[in-house]
Amino acid sequence: xxxxxxxxxxxxxxxxxxxxxxxxxxxxxxxxxxxxxxxxxxxxxxxxxxxxxxxxxxxxxxxxxxxxxxxxxxxxxxxxxxxxxxxxxxxxxxxxxxxxxxxxxxxxxxxxxxxxxxxxxxxxxxxxxxxxxxxxxxxxxxxxxxxxxxxxxxxxxxxxxxxxxxxxxxxxxxxxxxxxxxxxxxxxxxxxxxxxxxxxxxxxxxxxxxxxxxxxxxxxxxxxxxxxxxxxxxxxxxxxxxxxxxxxxxxxxxxxxxxxxxxxxxxxxxxxxxxxxxxxxxxxxxxxxxxxxxxxxxxxxxxxxxxxxxxxxxxxxxxxxxxxxxxxxxxxxxxxxxxxxxxxxxxxxxxxxxxxxxxxxxxxxxxxxxxxxxxxxxxxxxxxxxxxxxxxxxxxxxxxxxxxxxxxxxxxxxxxxxxxxxxxxxxxxxxxxxxxxxxxxxxxxxxxxxxxxxxxxxxxxxxxxxxxxxxxxxxxxxxxxxxxxxxxxxxxxxxxxxxxxxxxxxxxxxxxxxxxxxxxxxxxxxxx
Numbered sequence: 001x002x003x004x005x006x007x008x009x010x011x012x013x014x015x016x017x018x019x020x021x022x023x024x025x026x027x028x029x030x031x032x033x034x035x036x037x038x039x040x041x042x043x044x045x046x047x048x049x050x051x052x053x054x055x056x057x058x059x060x061x062x063x064x065x066x067x068x069x070x071x072x073x074x075x076x077x078x079x080x081x082x083x084x085x086x087x088x089x090x091x092x093x094x095x096x097x098x099x100x101x102x103x104x105x106x107x108x109x110x111x112x113x114x115x116x117x118x119x120x121x122x123x124x125x126x127x128x129x130x131x132x133x134x135x136x137x138x139x140x141x142x143x144x145x146x147x148x149x150x151x152x153x154x155x156x157x158x159x160x161x162x163x164x165x166x167x168x169x170x171x172x173x174x175x176x177x178x179x180x181x182x183x184x185x186x187x188x189x190x191x192x193x194x195x196x197x198x199x200x201x202x203x204x205x206x207x208x209x210x211x212x213x214x215x216x217x218x219x220x221x222x223x224x225x226x227x228x229x230x231x232x233x234x235x236x237x238x239x240x241x242x243x244x245x246x247x248x249x250x251x252x253x254x255x256x257x258x259x260x261x262x263x264x265x266x267x268x269x270x271x272x273x274x275x276x277x278x279x280x281x282x283x284x285x286x287x288x289x290x291x292x293x294x295x296x297x298x299x300x301x302x303x304x305x306x307x308x309x310x311x312x313x314x315x316x317x318x319x320x321x322x323x324x325x326x327x328x329x330x331x332x333x334x335x336x337x338x339x340x341x342x343x344x345x346x347x348x349x350x351x352x353x354x355x356x357x358x359x360x361x362x363x364x365x366x367x368x369x370x371x372x373x374x375x376x377x378x379x380x381x382x383x384x385x386x387x388x389x390x391x392x393x394x395x396x397x398x399x400x401x402x403x404x405x406x407x408x409x410x411x412x413x414x415x416x417x418x419x420x421x422x423x424x425x426x427x428x429x430x431x432x433x434x435x436x437x438x439x440x441x442x443x444x445x446x447x448x449x450x451x452x453x454x455x456x457x458x459x460x461x462x463x464x465x466x467x468x469x470x471x472x473x474x475x476x477x478x479x480x481x482x483x484x485x486x487x488x489x490x491x492x493x494x495x496x497x498x499x500x501x502x503x504x505x506x507x508x509x510x511x512x513x514x515x516x517x518x519x520x521x522x523x524x525x526x527x528x
Contacts, residue, residue: 053304185279
């Protein structure tokens with residue numbers, strides 16, 4: 001493919017798609033000072049609610065650009081999980097602090113995708129960055145050094161030339177198709193529905209309600225605003241209509257038939273029907289092009305993982321692109337994006353499939369589990385601290401680790417409960433979350449010292465000119481010294497001084513009792 005007629009614009013990264021993933025990638029690249037062009041065929045951020053759940057890991061990412069507080073204020077905390085059958089409460093689980101001690105955000109936040117997009121878009125504009133709305137990718141090609149994309153804007157045309165291209169363009173991704181990457185997986189037979197409505201009923205607005213029925217589940221999610229709810233459910237197998245042919249009246253009749261509730265739906269904001277697919281690519285990248293979010297993986301809506309996973313894809317890729325583009329790191333660093341995020345996509349699709357089958361499966365055993373065994377067991381199991389912590393780590397995505405990745409140096413972590421490749425544990429230091437000190441878009445070297453006379457408050461340069469370390473990274477690393485507080489010793493499982501070197505995404509690169517500059521020097525060599 002050759003260039004089309006029209007002007008040529010040069011940049012460092014082309015981002016295709018300004019949904020949550022593309023906007024998140026733009027925000028992160030802006031933090032690192034990387035130039036990019038973000039194109040989107042739609043005229044602006046989505047007007048539909050779409051995805052709802054915002055998990056702790058996403059809020060930790062938002063915190064770095066001062067968006068977390070705004071998100072929490074705009075959203076609704078899912079305080080309880082209430083399980084119903086025929087309008088009667090079978091069980092209730094407190095979710096308001098299910099992740100207490102594991103994150104500054106120990107809950108599920110209900111906040112529509114449209115609001116998330118607005119938050120990120122406003123932040124981009126505050127950084128003097130913009131989205132090229134109503135701009136559609138028509139094709140692209142790459143050579144050894146560049147990627148060239150052809151874009152149309154109405155009747156006008158534009159050529160974009162960049163070092164890299166990232167496809168955040170959804171399940172029907174033109175980027176993925178052009179790269180020839182397979183999208184392997186399956187489709188569930190049933191047609192599902194989603195409706196954002198206003199309801200008058202007897203139940204409070206502080207809980208996520210699951211109506212458990214022999215044939216499936218109808219879920220009611222509290223939305224910001226008085227009496228606003230998101231309803232999600234499914235039609236039985238054998239429905240002869242296609243997704244777009246189903247009327248809202250049919251959805252409401254199905255809700256009332258299966259939920260067996262007295263409810264008055266007074267207003268409908270939006271509704272849709274869809275088939276549930278579960279698929280992922282075999283690779284997240286091809287040469288100078290990458291995939292992120294729904295263009296790389298789609299799965300069932302269980303646990304509200306989709307939007308959050310795409311934002312984490314962007315978070316993982318951005319700092320690696322920045323290090324290669326701005327600081328001459330070896331291009332092999334970019335291979336670790338696929339190495340780290342593909343296994344996560346595989347685990348996610350497998351896990352959500354299993355849970356989804358329990359939720360909507362129609363055989364007698366699954367019906368028994370759903371309506372009889374699950375309600376009392378959920379409350380009992382989440383009352384056990386070890387189970388509660390495990391559940392929250394999984395659902396909130398703070399438990400994702402890259403221990404098996406090539407960027408995780410395990411040479412010094414044998415004695416530690418926490419390993420290289422783990423997200424840094426949430427800790428309170430001086431009454432503040434440790435992540436409060438780690439907002440700068442840099443690597444962080446943290447020393448926890450048992451001799452408090454060695455502690456010097458405030459961030460300090462990690463590399464001095466007389467140290468044997470690649471000085472090209474000096475501006476990208478800062479150092480923090482903290483006393484070895486009891487809560488730190490407990491979290492890491494050690495009682496003497498140690499240091500932790502954090503990647504810019506706050507995952508642990510290495511951890512060691514050797515607090516000299518030697519472990520840092522050795523690690524930085526592998527990036528060069």
